Amino acid sequence: MDRDALGAILEVYDREERFLLPILQDIQERFRHLPREALTETARYLAVPESRVFAVATFYKAFSFTPKGRKPIKVCMGTACHLRGASTLLEELERELDLSVGKTTSDGQFSLETVNCLGACALAPVFTVEDRVYGKAEGRLAEILERERKS
Numbered sequence: 634m635d636r637d638a639l640g641a642i643l644e645v646y647d648r649e650e651r652f653l654l655p656i657l658q659d660i661q662e663r664f665r666h667l668p669r670e671a672l673t674e675t676a677r678y679l680a681v682p683e684s685r686v687f688a689v690a691t692f693y694k695a696f697s698f699t700p701k702g703r704k705p706i707k708v709c710m711g712t713a714c715h716l717r718g719a720s721t722l723l724e725e726l727e728r729e730l731d732l733s734v735g736k737t738t739s740d741g742q743f744s745l746e747t748v749n750c751l752g753a754c755a756l757a758p759v760f761t762v763e764d765r766v767y768g769k770a771e772g773r774l775a776e777i778l779e780r781e782r783k784s
């Protein structure tokens with residue numbers, strides 16, 4: 634873990650517990666996961682028990698203890714998407730990427746996760762790659778992933 638990068642994150646914040654969540658968000662964004670060492674250091678910096686830091690880190694689905702891909706793929710499993718074939722979409726993505734939910738490709742490029750409603754229900758079923766939204770992508774999945782691989 635890059636300790637200088639962690640130090641740069643921590644020094645932005647006052648040593649107050651109310652900053653725990655934004656610190657964890659910054660660590661997740663910088664390292665694409667929450668390294669164990671960073672959690673210990675955050676607890677020390679804020680003078681809070683490590684158990685408190687771990688409780689927050691495990692509560693939010695946005696946090697991960699293993700590195701996420703550089704391009705996280707989120708598949709919506711919300712009601713509108715579920716009704717319009719989200720399960721099939723997810724199966725196709727798993728097959729195309731040879732990847733299961735919660736995992737990251739061996740080259741570190743993609744990770745796959747499910748979420749509830751991406752706010753684009755009219756395009757259901759929907760998935761995102763980073764912040765790019767793809768809807769009604771039946772038959773275009775391989776093409777989309779190929780473009781994403783190259784960009």
Ligand code: FES
Binds near residue numbers: 713715753757759
């Ligand atoms: S339910 Fe999938 S985008 Fe809203």
